[in-house]
Amino acid sequence: MTLETLDYVRKPFAVKVVEVTVANMEELNIEYNLGTLEKKEDGTPFIAIQTRKKGSSFRVFAGYFVVEMGRNVRCFSRKLFFDQFEPA
Secondary structure: OOOOOOOOOOOOOOOEEEEOOOOOHHHHHHHHOOOEEEEOOOOOEEEEEEOOOOOOEEEEOOOOEEEEEOOEEEEEOHHHHHHHOOOO
8 A cells, every 4th residue: 555645835824023122122021021131241131031941041132033923922033033934
């Protein structure tokens, strides 16, 4: 018996997106309750987000994207965002 495979493309879905900037970082953090505002030793601001893994965190810098997918909110680096999304 030979299995017949079919090609399918995942259906696209629309998302709401905000690019993170130094100017809107605090407002985004408050609006989406992402984490805590912190600064690197050189003064670069970022949002520290606690992940589900105990003790690990994710840093969101200016240039990242906050994406609303239904009730979920995700943060993407610039490269990862443009690898996965394109303008509607």
